[in-house]
Amino acid sequence: MDLTCTEEEDAFRERLRRWLGEVLPTLPAPPAADDWPGRRAYDAAWQRRLYDAGYAGLHWPEDAGGRGATPTQHLIFLEETERAGAPYVGANFVGLLHAGPTIAAEGSDAQRARWLPPILRGDEIWCQGFSEPDAGSDLAALRTTAVRDGDHYVVSGTKLWTSHAEVADWCELLVRTDPDAPRHRGISWLAMPMDAPGVTVRPLRTLAGSAEFAEMFLDEVRVPVSHRVGAENDGWRVTMVTLSFERGTAFVGEVVACRRVLGALARAARANGRWDDAVLRRGLGRLHAEFAALWRLTQWNVSEAGAARPRGGRSGIGGVPGTGGSVFKLRYSQARQELYDAAAQVLGAGALDADHEWVAGRLSSLSYTIAAGTSQIQQNIVAERILGLPKGR
Amino acid sequence: MDFQLTEDQRALQGATRGLLAGRFGPDRLRAAVGDPAPDRALWRELGAAGFFALRLPEEAGGVGLGLPAAVFVFEEAGRALLPGPLVACQLLAGVVDGVASGEKIVGLCEGTRDPVLWEHPATCEELILVEKGTGCHDRAGRGAQGRTGGVYRSAADRVSCAPFASVDPLTPLARVTDLPRTEPLALDVPRLRREAALLTAAQQLGSAARTVELAVAHARRREQFGAPIGAFQAIKHLCAQMLVRTEIARCAVYAASVTDGDIDVTGAKLLADEAAVRNARDCVQVHGGMGFTWEAEVHLHLKRAWLRAECWCTAGEAEELLAADLIA
Numbered sequence: 001m002d003l004t005c006t007e008e009e010d011a012f013r014e015r016l017r018r019w020l021g022e023v024l025p026t027l028p029a030p031p032a033a034d035d036w037p038g039r040r041a042y043d044a045a046w047q048r049r050l051y052d053a054g055y056a057g058l059h060w061p062e063d064a065g066g067r068g069a070t071p072t073q074h075l076i077f078l079e080e081t082e083r084a085g086a087p088y089v090g091a092n093f094v095g096l097l098h099a100g101p102t103i104a105a106e107g108s109d110a111q112r113a114r115w116l117p118p119i120l121r122g123d124e125i126w127c128q129g130f131s132e133p134d135a136g137s138d139l140a141a142l143r144t145t146a147v148r149d150g151d152h153y154v155v156s157g158t159k160l161w162t163s164h165a166e167v168a169d170w171c172e173l174l175v176r177t178d179p180d181a182p183r184h185r186g187i188s189w190l191a192m193p194m195d196a197p198g199v200t201v202r203p204l205r206t207l208a209g210s211a212e213f214a215e216m217f218l219d220e221v222r223v224p225v226s227h228r229v230g231a232e233n234d235g236w237r238v239t240m241v242t243l244s245f246e247r248g249t250a251f252v253g254e255v256v257a258c259r260r261v262l263g264a265l266a267r268a269a270r271a272n273g274r275w276d277d278a279v280l281r282r283g284l285g286r287l288h289a290e291f292a293a294l295w296r297l298t299q300w301n302v303s304e305a306g307a308a309r310p311r312g313g314r315s316g317i318g319g320v321p322g323t324g325g326s327v328f329k330l331r332y333s334q335a336r337q338e339l340y341d342a343a344a345q346v347l348g349a350g351a352l353d354a355d356h357e358w359v360a361g362r363l364s365s366l367s368y369t370i371a372a373g374t375s376q377i378q379q380n381i382v383a384e385r386i387l388g389l390p391k392g393r
Numbered sequence: 394m395d396f397q398l399t400e401d402q403r404a405l406q407g408a409t410r411g412l413l414a415g416r417f418g419p420d421r422l423r424a425a426v427g428d429p430a431p432d433r434a435l436w437r438e439l440g441a442a443g444f445f446a447l448r449l450p451e452e453a454g455g456v457g458l459g460l461p462a463a464v465f466v467f468e469e470a471g472r473a474l475l476p477g478p479l480v481a482c483q484l485l486a487g488v489v490d491g492v493a494s495g496e497k498i499v500g501l502c503e504g505t506r507d508p509v510l511w512e513h514p515a516t517c518e519e520l521i522l523v524e525k526g527t528g529c530h531d532r533a534g535r536g537a538q539g540r541t542g543g544v545y546r547s548a549a550d551r552v553s554c555a556p557f558a559s560v561d562p563l564t565p566l567a568r569v570t571d572l573p574r575t576e577p578l579a580l581d582v583p584r585l586r587r588e589a590a591l592l593t594a595a596q597q598l599g600s601a602a603r604t605v606e607l608a609v610a611h612a613r614r615r616e617q618f619g620a621p622i623g624a625f626q627a628i629k630h631l632c633a634q635m636l637v638r639t640e641i642a643r644c645a646v647y648a649a650s651v652t653d654g655d656i657d658v659t660g661a662k663l664l665a666d667e668a669a670v671r672n673a674r675d676c677v678q679v680h681g682g683m684g685f686t687w688e689a690e691v692h693l694h695l696k697r698a699w700l701r702a703e704c705w706c707t708a709g710e711a712e713e714l715l716a717a718d719l720i721a
Contacts (some may be wrong), residue, residue, distance in 0.1 A: 001402065001461055002395045003651050009394065072394045265720035275720075280707065285716030289660030290643065296396070303396040327640050330633070342409035375532070382636055383629035387609045392624025 003299070005072070012069075013076050013147075019053055020084040030087070032208060040125055040167040043090035047122025051251075056120040057096070064104040065116045071306040075252060075299065082253035091164045095126035097250055099172040102189065106230045115170070115191065127168035127191070129159040129216060130239070137291045137377045139174075140183045140236065144218060146175035146190065148225070153177070153190065155198075155221045161371075165201045165214035168194050173223075178233050189235035191227040198222075208363035209354070229332040251332055252298050258339055259291045261361070265339075269346045280345050287342060290335045297328050326378045327386075333368035333375060340365045396466075396648070405462055409469040412442060417473050424691065429563045430516050431477035431498060440495020445486040449493060455486075460588070464595040464650040471669075472603045474693055476563040478513050480592045480705075484585060485521060487682075488578065489546065500549075502591070504572050505704070510703075511554060514567035521546050522572060525582055544580045547573035561696040587658050590705040591649055594662040597669035597701055598646050600694050601639045604669075604676040607691060608632050613682050624719025631679055635672045642668035656718045664713035669698035 005013065027046070031038030050056045059074035060066020069077070089096055100119045103111055118124035135142040144157025155175055162171070171192045178186035192199070204213040212301035230238035266284050269275040284389035301324045344351035353359055369375040383389045398406070415437050417425075439445065447463050449455020456462075463483060470479055481501035482492050492495030500517035502509055504524040511520060525543035552573045559566040609632055610622030622628050642665040649657035673695035675682035686689050702708065 001398060001647060001651050003648060005394055017410070075394075263719055266716070270720055281479040281716045282712035284719060285712035286663065288656075288715040288719055289663045289711070290641075292650075292657070293641045293664055296648040297641060299394060299396040299648075300644050303394065306395070316616050327637050330637050331641055376630070379630040379633035380626065382633035383623070387605070387632055387636060389612060389623035389629050389632060390621050391610060391631075392626075393618060 002141050005076070009070075009072055009076060012073050013080060014075060016055070016080050017084070019055075019164075020080065020086060021225070023049060023053070024084055024086060026125035027087070035215070036167050036211075040091045040164070043087065043092055044125065045085040046090075047092050047096075047120075051121045057100075057116075060100070060104060060116075060120075064100075064112060065120050066104075071302040075302050078252040079256055082256040088319075091125050091167060092119070092122060093250075094128045094168075094172065095163065095170075095241050097125065098128055099126040099170070099191070102172065102238060102241060103229055106189075108229075111229060112225075124169040125164060125167055126170045126172060127162050127165045127194070129162055129171045129173040131159065131161045133158055133160055137374055140187070142174055142176060142187065144173070145179065146177050146188060146223070148177075149222075151225050152222045153188075153225060153228070155190070155218050155223055157193065157218050159216040159218070160213075161204075162201070162214045162216045163212055165194070165216050166203060170194060171216070174235055174239060177235075181233060184236045186233050187235040187239075189229045189238045190223050190233050192218075192221065192223050194285070196221050196223065206342065206364075207366065208360065231253075251329070254336070255291060255294050255298060255332065258336060261289055261343070261358070262291060262339060265343055265346050265358075272346070272348075274346055274348070277345075280342070283338075283342055283345075287335065287339055290331075290338075294328065294332050294335060297331075301325065301328060326373075326381045328365075329372065330375055330378045336368050337365045395646075401403045402461065403464060405458075406469065409444075409466050410472070412439075413469055413473040413475060417475055417613060419690075422474060422693075425476050426562045426693070429476045429513075429565055431513065436498060437495040440493065445482050445495060446493040447483070449487045451554075453487060454493065459650075460591065460653055461647065461650040463588075464646060465591060467592045468599035468602075468646075469596035471599030471697075474563060474600070474603075474690075474697060476513075478517060479596070480589050481512075481517075481521065483592060484588055488580065489519060489521070499546075502569060504543075506703075509569040509572065510557065511552070511567045511569050512552060512564050514549070514552075515565065517549050519546055519548055520552050520569075521578065522569075522574070523582060524572070524584060524639045542577075543582055544578040544585070545574040545576060546578050547575035551575055559700075561693075561700045563693060563697060564700055571610075583655070586705060587653070587655060590662045591646070591653075593701050593705050594646050594649070594658070594665035597662075597665035597698060598639070598642050600698055601635075601642060601665065601668035601672045602654075603625070604672040604691065604694050605632065605635045605639055607694075608635060608672075608676045608679040611683075615681075628679060631675050635675050638664075638668040638672055656715065657712045659706060659711045661704045663708055663715070666698070666708060666711075668703040670695070670702055673698050693707065 016130060031042050047056060054067060057066035057070040059071060062068040073388050096119060100116060103115050130139060132142050144153045144155065146153035168343060171194055173190045173192045175188055175190055176186050177188040198219040200217040202215045203211040204215055205211050269280060275281055304324060340358060343358035344362055347358060350356060351359055384391055416438065442454040446455040447458050447466060451457040478498060481499050484501065485499050489499050492499055497518055498516050499521060500513060501521045502511045503524050503692045522545045551628060552569060553571045554567040554569045554656050557566045557568040558612035577693045596708050612628050612632060613621050644662040645664045649661040676691045677695060680689055681690055683689050
């Protein structure tokens with residue numbers, strides 16, 4: 001067990017810090033929260049800066065256009081960009097964390113060449129078309145159909161919770177290509193252009209007031225067969241390769257951010273006198289231990305993934321094993337909600353001010369135990385796949 | 394950075410587990426419930442295996458390993474519910490003659506508690522008293538008396554104490570009625586407290602991990618409504634949360650053994666206490682009626698976890714120290 005950085009890692013951190021110190025002051029002011037085209041442009045421009053400086057796809061393998069960095073360097077990157085207050089991955093999330101890694105792992109050479117470079121450069125934005133009105137936690141119940149018509153699929157159905165759908169160029173879409181097969185074996189993974197005729201997007205307002213989700217209606221959309229990644233009806237496996245990434249390192253920067261918010265909460269409580277409330281104070285102390293441990297768990301998971309990384313050959317993108325990610329996500333999502341509930345205690349009646357940053361944080365924290373696999377589903381995964389309890393009701 | 398166990402560390406963990414499984418298996422555990430005095434022969438064997446001399450330098454007859462090694466060994470001891478003043482003997486090896494080899498057994502107690510409790514009073518030949526501070530670090534100890542003040546050793550027969558009915562069948566306790574201050578010992582008190590807290594946390598971690606296994610084994614075996622109860626989500630989710638608590642505590646405890654920092658150790662103790670106590674309670678629940686019996690092993694984990702949670706940095710102390718660190 002070694003928690004220190006090598007000289008090479010220290011040098012990497014130093015170089016990154018210097019670059020962030022130079023580039024961040026030159027960024028324009030971020031757009032308003034509901035200005036989606038503005039946010040797309042802002043996020044894409046940041047991704048382009050990362051690309052030009054050699055930080056895009058840091059931990060992607062070099063044959064996929066990445067930099068082949070070690071998991072530790074990737075962790076340092078996420079830690080330092082958050083510390084410096086760099087922009088979030090934002091609209092690039094699906095491309096960099098789902099669709100890209102899936103294509104890198106499962107796509108043909110032509111597909112990798114077509115889709116990966118624009119993701120890394122911030123030229124193309126992806127959204128995710130997985131969930132449906134009747135296929136949420138039970139994703140394999142999805143009903144959107146894709147019927148072969150020559151060298152095209154004709155796709156019809158409804159998708160839900162599609163983040164950034166309004167501004168996306170591509171959608172990673174799960175469709176049913178064999179309605180007669182057992183449900184996990186009749187699904188395919190398609191890259192669908194969002195400007196194709198028959199695609200209609202309707203924004204969905206969340207309880208936080210924002211409209212980052214959308215419903216997506218697909219009415220006989222024609223998608224070339226060449227846009228299918230992986231074999232026909234093998235889409236479930238293709239997808240599972242990637243889903244674990246979301247539960248792995250996707251929240252690393254957020255843990256760093258939560259620790260910063262916690263410090264700010266303590267200082268605010270000291271300033272307004274609520275620090276004298278022992279229940280509140282001790283609760284903040286406990287959260288200090290929680291987030292420190294979550295950071296250590298991240299280091300543990302990343303080290304484990306590093307040890308398991310295949311050497312040579314065409315590798316996938318080193319991600320965190322899905323099960324370790326489930327343990328992390330279960331505790332992190334709960335801790336984040338506790339953090340912002342503590343913020344509300346610190347704020348008192350100020351917690352009723354919807355414009356307050358911590359109140360917005362409190363509202364959005366409610367999605368963490370739901371998105372990317374609800375806590376109940378995560379507990380099933382932990383119980384069945386790690387602990388070996390029988391599948392059941 | 395490589396936050397994974399090395400080959401050597403895994404080997405140490407495996408060897409310790411093997412030694413304890415062979416010498417302190419289920420039968421010995423059951424026998425210890427009736428007679429919890431540490432088995433002297435086992436104690437000497439542990440001494441010979443380097444259990445107590447683990448961190449002493451090789452030139453002093455030790456093994457020359459560091460805190461992480463001690464943590465792995467103590468995790469296994471906690472898992473096996475090995476009775477005896479283990480923390481005391483680990484920390485006083487090399488300080489009190491005969492402790493490192495397992496020839497002599499000593500106790501260690503915190504004079505700042507109320508009541509002041511002494512583990513295994515009938516077994517210990519000496520009692521070492523730590524007077525100052527309550528947390529994992531000891532600000533008061535750095536004052537007039539310096540960092541080394543406030544530790545005393547006394548022969549067991551010089552200690553006046555009253556009987557105390559221990560909740561833990563594996564840990565007899567006595568209440569110390571008059572703090573014995575026979576001979577001052579020059580020890581670094583903050584370090585002593587920090588290491589005591591960390592080694593206690595390591596045992597809590599081992600216990601927490603063990604109760605997950607016990608609960609899962611029972612949930613796979615026990616059938617109701619025509620299915621193993623582990624097939625029901627209500628049981629699955631209890632077990633899953635037990636594992637989450639264990640793994641969070643594991644990362645905190647292992648990391649603290651590497652950094653040896655006050656705040657890291659404090660957080661690790663807090664999370665390991667919570668994991669051990671709550672896991673043991675959930676384990677009782679998963680076992681149903683069996684869990685409420687004296688016969689099942691589960692209550693031994695719960696009671697020992699309660700006891701350890703009251704030693705060397707309690708939850709309240711830990712939370713206050715952690716809170717203070719947020720505004721430091």
